[in-house]
Amino acid sequence: MARKLKVWVDHQACVGNAMCESIAAKTFRLNDDRQSEVVDPAANTEAEILEAAENCPVSAIFVEDAETGERLFP
Amino acid sequence: MPVAVQDDLFTPDVIANPYDYYGRLRHEDPVHWNQSYELWLITRHDDLVWLTRHHELFSSAVFRNDPRPAYPPIAESDLGLYDYVRSYQGDQFIQHDRPEHLEMRRVMHSYFTPKSMEAWRPFVREAVKDLLDEAEKKGSMDVMRDLATPLPVLVIAEMMGVPKAERPYIRQLAEKLLYIGRGEYDRMKPLTEGMRGMIDYVSPLVDKRIVDPGDDFISVLARGEKQGVFSRHQVLVNTSLLLLAGHETTINLLCNGTLAFTRHPEQWEALKEDPAGRAKQATEECLRYDSPVISIQRIATEDVEMRGKVLRKDDRVRWFISAANRDPDAFPNPDTFDIFRHPNQHVAFGSGTHHCLGATLARVEGQEVFKALAERFPNLRTQTDDLEYQPSITFRSLKALPVTLH
Numbered sequence: 001m002a003r004k005l006k007v008w009v010d011h012q013a014c015v016g017n018a019m020c021e022s023i024a025a026k027t028f029r030l031n032d033d034r035q036s037e038v039v040d041p042a043a044n045t046e047a048e049i050l051e052a053a054e055n056c057p058v059s060a061i062f063v064e065d066a067e068t069g070e071r072l073f074p
Numbered sequence: 075m076p077v078a079v080q081d082d083l084f085t086p087d088v089i090a091n092p093y094d095y096y097g098r099l100r101h102e103d104p105v106h107w108n109q110s111y112e113l114w115l116i117t118r119h120d121d122l123v124w125l126t127r128h129h130e131l132f133s134s135a136v137f138r139n140d141p142r143p144a145y146p147p148i149a150e151s152d153l154g155l156y157d158y159v160r161s162y163q164g165d166q167f168i169q170h171d172r173p174e175h176l177e178m179r180r181v182m183h184s185y186f187t188p189k190s191m192e193a194w195r196p197f198v199r200e201a202v203k204d205l206l207d208e209a210e211k212k213g214s215m216d217v218m219r220d221l222a223t224p225l226p227v228l229v230i231a232e233m234m235g236v237p238k239a240e241r242p243y244i245r246q247l248a249e250k251l252l253y254i255g256r257g258e259y260d261r262m263k264p265l266t267e268g269m270r271g272m273i274d275y276v277s278p279l280v281d282k283r284i285v286d287p288g289d290d291f292i293s294v295l296a297r298g299e300k301q302g303v304f305s306r307h308q309v310l311v312n313t314s315l316l317l318l319a320g321h322e323t324t325i326n327l328l329c330n331g332t333l334a335f336t337r338h339p340e341q342w343e344a345l346k347e348d349p350a351g352r353a354k355q356a357t358e359e360c361l362r363y364d365s366p367v368i369s370i371q372r373i374a375t376e377d378v379e380m381r382g383k384v385l386r387k388d389d390r391v392r393w394f395i396s397a398a399n400r401d402p403d404a405f406p407n408p409d410t411f412d413i414f415r416h417p418n419q420h421v422a423f424g425s426g427t428h429h430c431l432g433a434t435l436a437r438v439e440g441q442e443v444f445k446a447l448a449e450r451f452p453n454l455r456t457q458t459d460d461l462e463y464q465p466s467i468t469f470r471s472l473k474a475l476p477v478t479l480h
Contacts, residue, residue, distance in 0.1 A: 012417055016127045017429045019183060022176055034127035034426065057429055059188050074189075 004066035007041040007049060013060035020052040020061060028052060028061075036060070046072075081110035083467050084146065084257035090463060092368055092470070093409070096397035105381045111145040113371075113390040117397035119404035119421065121380060125372070125393055126426040132372035132391055133171050134428060137163040139373045140390065144262075152262035159262065162269045163254075165311040168428060175427065178312075181298035182431060185291060191434040194229065198439055201228050202446045209479060210450070214457070217475040222328035223321070226439055230320030234313070235290035236279070247271045248318050255368075255468025272314035280309050291316065316432075322469065323366040324436045328443050329472045331360030335444070336456045336477065338411045342448070345413060349448040356413040357440035362399045362420035363411045366436075368470050369394045370424065395421055396470065451479045 007027065009020075014035040020028040021036060026043030028036045041049070053061035053073040063073040082088070088095045099106050100117035108115055116122055125132055133139050137160045144156050163169055167178035184190070205224055209215035223245065231241045250268025253261040279292055284300070287293040292313055298304040304312065335342045345356050374389045385391060399420045400408040423430035430436070447454060457476040464471040 012419065015423075015425045015429045016427070018427050019179075022180070054187055054189055055183060057183075057186070057188070057431075057433055 002042075002046060005041045005046060005049060005072070006064040006066040007038045007053075008062050009036045009038060010060045010062065011035050013058045014056075015058055015060075017057050019055045019057065023055060024048040024052040041066075081108050083108070083111070084465055089465050092394075092396045093400055096394050097400055100394075100397045100401060105383045105385075107383075111390070112142060113145070113392055114385055116380070116391060116393040117401075119398040119401035122393045122395070122398040122421055123425050125380075125391070126421075126424055126428065129171060129427050131375055131378050133375050134175065134372060135164070135169050135171055136371050136373055136390075137169055139388070141388070142390070146257045147259070148262050149259060152260070155262040155266045158266050159254075159269065162266075162273075162311055165305075165308045166315045167308075167312055168315070172427065177303050178298070178308075179427075179431070181301070181303050182291075182294060182312075182316075185294050186431050186434065188434045191438055194233075194435065195438050195442065197232065198225070198229060198442045199446075201225055202442050206446055206450055213480055214476065214478045217332050217477055218325070218329050218472055219474065221443065222325045222332075222475075225328065225443065226321035226324035229435070229439065230317060233291045233320070234279075234317060235288065235292060236317075240275075243275070244317055245321075247275065248322060251314075251318050252322065252464065252466070252469065252471070255466040257465055257467075269314070272317070273310050276310055276313040276317070280306070280313060320432055320435070322471075323430075323432075324439050326366030326469060326471050327357075327360060327436055327440050329475045330364035330366065330470060331357070331440060331444060332447065332454075332477070333456065333461070333472070333475060334360055334363055334411050335447075336454060341411055341413050342454075345444065345448045346452055349445040352413060353441040353445035353448075354437075355416070355418075356444055357437055358418045358420065359411060359413045359415050360440060360444070361422035361437075362405070362415070362418055364470060365395045365399050365420070365422040366470055367422065367424075367468065368396045369467055392467075395424070453480055454478075 016030060016034040018030055021030060024044040027038060027040060027049055029039045031037045049063060050073055053063050059074055064071050096117050099115060104118040104121060106115040116125055148156060170178060202225060205221050209220050227241055227245055236244060247268045250264040253265040280296055283293045283296040287296060295309045295313055299306060299309050345352050369392050372391045374385045374387055374391055376387050378385045402408050423433040455478050457478055462473045
């Protein structure tokens with residue numbers, strides 16, 4: 001079974017580029033301020049979530065292993 | 075209430091100091107109708123962020139969707155050239171809306187991630203060292219000619235696999251392309267020469283990458299054609315765009331930032347105390363304080379109300395980075411250059427789906443330059459206060475920045 005992830009977006013950094021939403025649409029969604037929010041960290045695969053994080057142009061997405069706290073991105 | 079302000083955005087005093095003029099608009103009439111150019115001017119930080127994040131209300135397909143003539147006016151005999159400009163600009167990916175924009179951007183986006191741009195840092199550092207070695211021998215330099223221009227041209231040309239000997243030619247063409255944001259009556263001729271010159275220049279490079287792709291950036295665009303995302307003309311135009319955008323704005327960051335340091339000795343002292351540790355934050359403040367890009371245009375896709383005014387469908391809307399980055403509601407003491415400013419949510423790279431593709435590259439180049447200057451030339455001084463800017467409402471570009479190094 002896939003490991004549980006803790007995923008969050010830093011709203012001081014997020015510019016609403018929305019690339020995360022286009023890569024992992026079930027996990028990230030733009031809110032009313034057009035900034036990215038995590039709606040369900042288990043909805044996309046780990047690979048998709050990491051790809052979304054890596055493609056954030058302002059490195060606003062953080063990913064950790066929810067059990068161990070290991071930082072997976074950045 | 076309508077505000078009586080002079081309407082000409084190209085007067086020498088506005089070009090020399092956009093901050094007073096657009097600052098006054100931001101204060102007195104933040105959603106301002108400019109009658110001369112039939113254009114809305116947006117100057118507040120929160121309005122700019124809102125506008126750029128509502129891309130469905132404000133189209134980026136400015137050249138294709140704007141039925142009005144060029145502004146400021148151009149010679150009647152140049153209308154044919156303007157048609158060419160429209161078809162050329164119209165094929166740039168930045169002049170598209172979703173869904174096409176997303177599809178096009180995704181072809182290029184992963185090349186420019188923060189992680190992959192970080193891998194270019196050693197190359198940038200080495201290039202800065204070489205340029206500064208040359209300057210050191212002379213004891214003085216024109217920051218524009220000797221550092222700010224050659225560095226980003228070198229970097230983007232390396233990414234694109236453009237041979238060394240041909241880089242000055244790229245810069246020559248780029249200088250003609252910069253007429254896009256300017257006001258001269260006869261600007262269409264040099265502009266279209268630059269466009270046609272770029273297409274002719276990159277065409278064989280693209281032909282080669284289609285057959286024999288490498289790991290350079292033109293091959294990335296060529297792949298976009300194979301995937302059916304780009305037409306050949308779009309590959310050519312976007313190769314030219316990236317060659318231009320990949321260096322022009324960075325030139326302004328490097329010059330305007332260096333100038334800001336020479337005019338604020340206490341901030342220069344602060345950077346010199348810890349160049350490696352402070353270059354990152356300092357670069358962000360340079361981006362905010364004297365931003366490389368002054369303003370960008372959109373076209374309203376429907377009637378939109380902003381601050382009690384109605385922007386009609388198809389109206390031209392121009393948002394002013396230079397004004398938003400000095401907004402006192404977003405930045406305490408906005409006219410103070412402060413490299414310790416935190417938070418610093420400037421909009422030098424825009425915001426939303428069109429946020430600058432090359433932002434991280436520009437940041438890396440800025441950080442490496444300001445760090446190296448502070449480490450090597452603690453006594454850096456400008457030679458004159460008599461500095462001139464290009465007459466553009468798009469780019470904040472110095473014509474030259476002569477400095478002494480010792």
